[in-house]
Structure formats: structure tokens, C-alpha cells
Amino acid sequence: MTPRRTPADLVRAVPGPAFEIRLDGRPLTALPGQSVAAALWAAGVLSWRTTRRGGRPRGAFCGIGSCFDCLATINGRPNQRACLVPARPGDAVTTQEGHGRADLTV
């Protein structure tokens, strides 16, 4: 059986040292140059938002910044496109409920 190849293998990438980010407090490993979405996918996480009306799970769909499906709350800021935001050491990603702006409700 052929060993499973990762995207990094495919492009023969030699990334710098891994670092830690957190999803809802849980530590995950990310590599320099990875987007937040890529780091979450690499950790086996496929969903990090629920829809505004039906509360259904959402994660990365287009992966190129067009569809706004992969929105996440990153370091307290809601509605960040996880596929475009580079992962940085210590990032705190929070599963986003709906519009992520419940604090503004009046």
C-alpha cells in the first residue's frame, strides 16, 4: 500500500517549525503559511460555524475567499474568512454561532 501523501508532500514543501493555535480552547498544530481553514482541516476539523437561521454546520467550501461559508471568529473578531486568514502562533479560533454578533443585539 502506498503511503498517504499530504498536500505538503505533493509540493515537496519544507515548512518551518509547527506552532500551536486553539479552537474553542483545544490546542491544534499549524504550519507557517497555512490559512486558519487549512490548519483546521489538517487537524480533521471540517466545521467551525453554524448558520444564522437553521443552526447547521459550516466550514470551508470554496477555499478561495469567494463564498463566505468558512466564516469564523478569530481572536475575538467575528466573520473572518478562515480560508484567507494566515494562522499565527497563539491564534484563538472560536466556533461562530450565526452572525457572531450577538453582543450587538438590542
Add this chain to the structure above:
Amino acid sequence: MIVVGAGVVGAACAYYAARSGLSVAVVDRGPVAGGTTGAGEGNLLVSDKEPGPELALALLSTRLWRDLAAELPPEIEYETKGGLVVASDEPGMAALRAFRAAQERAGVRSDCLPADRLRDAEPHLAPGLAGGVLYPQDAQVQPALAAAHLLRASGARLHLGAEVTAVLRGPGDAVRGVRTPRGDLLAPAVVNATGTWAGRLAALAGVTVPVLPRRGVVLVTEPLPRVVRRKVYAADYVADVASGSAALQTSAVVEGTPAGPVLIGASRERIGFDRTLSVGVLRRLAAQAAALFPVLAGVQVLRTYQGFRPYLPDHLPAIGPDPRLPGLLHACGHEGAGIGLAPATGRLIAAALTGAPAPLDARPFRPERFAGGAGEG
């Protein structure tokens, strides 16, 4: 009859003409709501109009939209959310009170809100405003869906993606139809509902209607909870609407939508059909909106869109038969108020075609009133 233009005005003309028993075809070079209708916010406003012919048209339309909302599906997003006009200082508030009093005599309902009650109405409004006026008759629809459902309900035959290349004449020079690349459409009446492009269709028919484009930009924020309940705008918007200047004018017009995003307008500039994105205009609108609602300063704008309002030099639309060419009617030039004024326009056109009494005095909207060089361009 043939309606040229599948925007909301053309759709309303088709709807009321079909209900009067006429057989209707609608032709457009593009899709439904592909022009100014699709670039609007869908406001049905009486608050920004001074007493006069346009306000009379708006008040009739307000009643007609309420009836339409009962007949058309909920997807048109008809909302009687009301408008709130705010003044930043006491002289502005005094002017607003005088404006409101004149409107009240013309049939507009409103309530004055002192400064300390503004935030009961809109909790996120900036502190320090002098007061405001609440207009319960102001409403909103989703304009593209409203046009589409009006067209569907009319039962009119649709010819989309078919540009009119000629207005056909028959015996006695009267209009007998239009030519498109897909064939001729024949009817004894042709309604010019081509909005900002109405001058071109009029020229094909050999008459002048001096419609000019007046560009506007709208900012769309990320979806939010209902931080803005009504349509809220600064009192200087009314002066901007009434101005004939070609120069850039901006005043904050802010409203929430059922879908979540907040829409931010309104800019006006006469620069032809130039679609070049102006960052300066976006910056001014964003700053003015954040001054009105400080919470918006921390909110992202996802996208912007722009459109070209059909501007006539006296700010009134052209509605009715063109005496210069039998069989040609106009329903165009509604500037930034076309969504709101569409139903009354449709009723006037249907009445003109069937000989029924007009629902209001249509003389101020005579399409030939600019003959003799009153127009520009």
C-alpha cells in the same frame, strides 16, 4: 401593448395594464431588474418628499404597495419599518419640524422625537443628536424580487435579452411596435420604461426625453442582528435629493435588512455612465454612517454596488402619452424613487391606455415638458 424595460416601473405598468384587461408583452435587452431596479435599496419613502406632485405619487404608491404586498408572495420582503430622519443640531431640527408640518398638511403622518427619545426608537444611534422625526408610512421591498413577482403576477409575455433597435411606425406615423434582433413585436401602444436609458429609446422614436444618469453607491455590511430597525438618515439627505448639482453629494442613509446586512447609502454624482470605483465616495459614506451609528465603525463592509438613477432636470418622472408621437407612452425618470413610485406610475399608464379616469393629476409628469431646450445633454 408593449412595455420596454423589465425593471420595477415596467413591471408595474405591465401589472396594472394586464389587470385592466390589456394584453401585455415586456421586452428588455437584459434580465429582469438588470438596470437601476437591481441596484437600488427598495425604499418606499414619503419622508424625503416635500408637498407637491411627487409626494402625491408617493402617497398613492404607498397605499398600492400595501395592496400588492397582500397579493404578491412574501419573498418581496415588504416591510413597513418606518423611517427616522435625525438632525444633528437645533437649527437642523427646526428645519425638520417645518418640513414635517408642511408634509402633514399634504397627508404624511409623522411624529417628532425629542433627543431623549431617539434611542428608544434606535438604541445604537449616536449620542448628542438634536432630535428626529419618525415616519411610519416609510416602507421597503426587495426591489429585484418585487419586480420579478409583479411581472409574474401580470401574466405578461417576457422577451428578455432582446434589445429594441427601432420603434416601428404605421399608417399616419403612429407607433405600431418595436424591432428586436429576434423579430418584430407589434402593438398599438409602446411604453418607454427604460429608466436611465429612456433618452435612447425616446431618440429611436424621434422624440427627446432628457434623462441623465445620477450615480449612487451602496455599501453592504456583514450580516448583523437588527442593529438598525428603520431606515435612518440625516436631515441633509433631503437637500441632496432636491439638488440639481452634478457634483458629488453624500449623506448617510442607513438601514437593516431582513437578510441581516446593513445597507449604507446615499451618494449622488452626475458623471455619465462611469462605473469606476471611487474609494473616496466609499470612505465618506462609511464615515457618515459610523457617525450616525458608532457601532458600525467596528463592522466589516463585505461589498459595494452602484447604479445610475434616471435623473430629469426638474426631479419629476415622465409619465403618460407622448403627444409628439401617437402610441408612445413614457414611464421613466423616477431618479432615486422608482421602486416607491412604480405602482402609481403603473396605474397612471393603465388609465391612460384604457381611458379610465387618472387616479391623480398627471399633468406635472407630461413627458414633453422639456421640449424647447429645458433639458441638458
